[in-house]
Amino acid sequence: MEQTLSNVPNGQSVLVQKVAISALRVKLMEMGIVEGKQLKVLYRAPFGDPIAIDVEGYVLSLRIDEAELINVESIDKLT
Amino acid sequence: MLTGMRQHVGNFPGVTVDKKSGSFTDGDNKYDLIDFPGTYSIYPRSKDEQVVYDNLCISTSVDHPDAVVVVVDAANLERNLLLFSQVYDLHLPTMMVLNMTDLAQRKEIKIDKEELQKIFPEAIIVESNARIKAGKERIIDGLKSLKKRSSLNFVDTKLAAVDDYHAQEVETKERFKKIKSALSNIQKVSNTKPSMSKLDRILVHPILGYIIFAFVLIVIFQFIYSFASIPMDLIDGSFAYLSSWTASHLPPGVFTDLLTQGIIPGIGGVVIFIPQIALLFFFIGILEETGYLSRVVFIMDRIMRPLGLNGKSVVPLMSSVACAIPGVMAARTISDWKERLTTILVAPLMSCSARIPVYTLLIAIVIPQQTVFGFMNIQGLVLFGLYALGTVSALLVALVLKGLIKTKDKGFLLLEIPSYKMPRWGNLGLSVWEKVRVFVVDAGKIILAISIILWALATYGPSDSIEKAGIAAKQEAKELNLNKEETNNLVASAKLEHSFIGILGKTIEPAIKPLGYDWKIGISLITSFAAREVFVGSMATIYAVQDDGESNLPLIEKMRREKRKDGTPVYSLAAGLSLMVFYVFAMMCMATLAVVKRETNSWKWPLIQVGYMGVLAYFGALITYIIAS
Numbered sequence: 001m002e003q004t005l006s007n008v009p010n011g012q013s014v015l016v017q018k019v020a021i022s023a024l025r026v027k028l029m030e031m032g033i034v035e036g037k038q039l040k041v042l043y044r045a046p047f048g049d050p051i052a053i054d055v056e057g058y059v060l061s062l063r064i065d066e067a068e069l070i071n072v073e074s075i076d077k078l079t
Numbered sequence: 080m081l082t083g084m085r086q087h088v089g090n091f092p093g094v095t096v097d098k099k100s101g102s103f104t105d106g107d108n109k110y111d112l113i114d115f116p117g118t119y120s121i122y123p124r125s126k127d128e129q130v131v132y133d134n135l136c137i138s139t140s141v142d143h144p145d146a147v148v149v150v151v152d153a154a155n156l157e158r159n160l161l162l163f164s165q166v167y168d169l170h171l172p173t174m175m176v177l178n179m180t181d182l183a184q185r186k187e188i189k190i191d192k193e194e195l196q197k198i199f200p201e202a203i204i205v206e207s208n209a210r211i212k213a214g215k216e217r218i219i220d221g222l223k224s225l226k227k228r229s230s231l232n233f234v235d236t237k238l239a240a241v242d243d244y245h246a247q248e249v250e251t252k253e254r255f256k257k258i259k260s261a262l263s264n265i266q267k268v269s270n271t272k273p274s275m276s277k278l279d280r281i282l283v284h285p286i287l288g289y290i291i292f293a294f295v296l297i298v299i300f301q302f303i304y305s306f307a308s309i310p311m312d313l314i315d316g317s318f319a320y321l322s323s324w325t326a327s328h329l330p331p332g333v334f335t336d337l338l339t340q341g342i343i344p345g346i347g348g349v350v351i352f353i354p355q356i357a358l359l360f361f362f363i364g365i366l367e368e369t370g371y372l373s374r375v376v377f378i379m380d381r382i383m384r385p386l387g388l389n390g391k392s393v394v395p396l397m398s399s400v401a402c403a404i405p406g407v408m409a410a411r412t413i414s415d416w417k418e419r420l421t422t423i424l425v426a427p428l429m430s431c432s433a434r435i436p437v438y439t440l441l442i443a444i445v446i447p448q449q450t451v452f453g454f455m456n457i458q459g460l461v462l463f464g465l466y467a468l469g470t471v472s473a474l475l476v477a478l479v480l481k482g483l484i485k486t487k488d489k490g491f492l493l494l495e496i497p498s499y500k501m502p503r504w505g506n507l508g509l510s511v512w513e514k515v516r517v518f519v520v521d522a523g524k525i526i527l528a529i530s531i532i533l534w535a536l537a538t539y540g541p542s543d544s545i546e547k548a549g550i551a552a553k554q555e556a557k558e559l560n561l562n563k564e565e566t567n568n569l570v571a572s573a574k575l576e577h578s579f580i581g582i583l584g585k586t587i588e589p590a591i592k593p594l595g596y597d598w599k600i601g602i603s604l605i606t607s608f609a610a611r612e613v614f615v616g617s618m619a620t621i622y623a624v625q626d627d628g629e630s631n632l633p634l635i636e637k638m639r640r641e642k643r644k645d646g647t648p649v650y651s652l653a654a655g656l657s658l659m660v661f662y663v664f665a666m667m668c669m670a671t672l673a674v675v676k677r678e679t680n681s682w683k684w685p686l687i688q689v690g691y692m693g694v695l696a697y698f699g700a701l702i703t704y705i706i707a708s
Contacts, residue, residue, distance in 0.1 A: 026247045030120040046285035047381045059496040
């Protein structure tokens with residue numbers, strides 16, 4: 001089962017595997033979300049949406065819909 | 080930065096939407112600087128980012144620069160180098176200001192400038208710290224040494240079209256690849272990962288977060304209403320004085336009347352809004368600069384979304400409680416067209432400060448000063464009810480528009496949450512100044528023009544009907560043995576009744592009768608198109624009382640005593656409430672319409688706005704009148 005950023009619990013770090021093709025893909029890339037990038041889910045807004053993530057040094061918030069475009073693999077599995 | 084301004088590094092220009100410009104001289108050279116809104120990439124995704132693309136990439140644009148200075152945040156080098164490399168490949172002389180913020184220092188980032196120079200050989204690279212104003216000399220020296228560029232590229236791709244996402248993607252990927260491989264030589268970071276701060280735990284807390292936001296809003300509006308009234312009274316008084324002084328020092332005639340009754344009050348009607356707009360943007364600026372505003376957007380987004388709005392809609396909507404004009408302008412930060420348009424269309428439903436004089440006058444006339452539940456003042460409750468009605472209907476209309484406006488794009492958020500900082504007061508001042516300037520220049524022209532037109536309509540009538548009415552009124556005054564002031568008031572009232580506006584008021588009487596209004600209210604409704612608070616002044620003229628601006632006591636008394644032919648009061652509870660509801664909904668502000676036209680770039684949307692708000696106002700008032708009477 002592929003995991004997307006939307007269901008990563010708070011505090012967990014993941015690696016970006018793939019960003020789904022969409023109008024937002026370039027925008028996400030420009031914001032630093034590229035394959036191989038390490039992300040960490042920091043916290044969620046009330047109602048669980050949007051979420052705030054750490055993108056190697058800065059905090060980005062994005063909606064769950066947007067997080068669903070980002071396929072990730074959890075880092076623990078690799079180690 | 081040199082002119083005291085900054086380049087936005089983040090993507091939340093809650094306040095900065097228009098470009099700022101400034102200039103400085105060094106020796107014989109004069110430099111004109113233009114500060115463009117912050118962006119992550121030259122490829123635009125919102126209107127404010129479009130400004131950057133248009134001016135940098137289209138060499139025939141008005142503000143196409145001779146050289147570009149890109150401020151690069153050392154704390155976010157990788158992402159910032161993307162934009163820099165894009166600009167670098169435009170082949171304009173390019174300077175990089177490596178902004179070593181205290182933040183970057185705290186994160187202990189070491190940057191090897193020489194390595195950086197290696198990948199951008201033709202760029203001038205200087206270090207600075209804008210927050211403590213260090214590096215100004217270095218930047219000026221850098222500007223002087225900017226040279227013509229060769230055709231050397233960072234990556235060998237052509238500039239992609241604005242809507243060619245695939246080409247942009249390929250290009251972005253390539254740039255990141257190159258930046259990443261170079262970065263390991265350039266940057267030494269001792270790894271400190273951001274985490275959720277204690278402050279964030281409170282400010283985005285599911286309950287506390289909203290309580291704090293509500294509290295912040297209340298405090299801000301308290302400040303605005305209590306502080307803005309002082310300069311506003313001063314402006315009001317000064318313009319009234321200027322009018323009467325001019326009138327007494329110029330020979331009587333049409334020109335003097337135009338000046339003292341059309342132009343001077345018209346300018347006064349523009350200037351009077353400045354204190355509120357300035358204070359509002361001052362507070363929003365503080366919220367933005369400290370980083371709190373991003374948290375507000377973060378916690379409000381989920382709530383606003385089902386309504387077809389965006390977390391970012393919160394700022395325009397709350398600004399509209401002071402004045403819809405800055406509110407509509409602030410909506411530019413919303414990148415999604417549909418969400419932005421919805422925000423603009425519903426913003427004027429929020430009760431703005433221009434409605435306050437109308438509300439307070441009507442409440443004083445028809446609502447008794449009683450206390451309920453031991454401590455609640457009924458008048459206060461009604462006022463609160465009017466505000467609530469405006470807010471709730473704004474949200475409901477947004478919901479309806481969500482189903483009506485069709486777009487193929489889906490809205491998105493993608494918002495950087497900055498770390499907390501102290502506001503930079505100089506920046507804040509400039510940003511407030513810029514907002515006020517835009518309002519005075521853009522909306523001011525229209526407000527002035529409309530006030531002159533309305534003055535002409537109220538001063539002139541068909542053939543000599545006005546003179547005749549004036550003479551008749553003088554005669555009547557003589558018979559009633561009125562003093563000079565009372566005579567003047569009576570004459571003014573009679574003249575207004577026979578002017579074009581008076582005739583118009585009578586013409587629309589059949590249409591507004593079902594709402595409980597007579598032709599006198601009709602006149603005031605028409606004059607209110609200049610600005611809502613004009614209602615009070617028009618009423619004062621119609622009822623032939625001196626409008627001293629402050630206490631409306633004689634006016635209130637006169638309006639209370641006004642009777643219909645059958646002996647019932649004109650301003651019954653039902654008619655008063657109906658009129659208040661009308662003012663909650665009606666789009667009676669030419670200035671806002673003009674700003675909406677500018678922001679949406681067509682008359683279609685402002686006309687739709689007038690239409691739907693007019694329908695709401697008419698039927699809202701009708702239903703209120705029927706229920707209450």
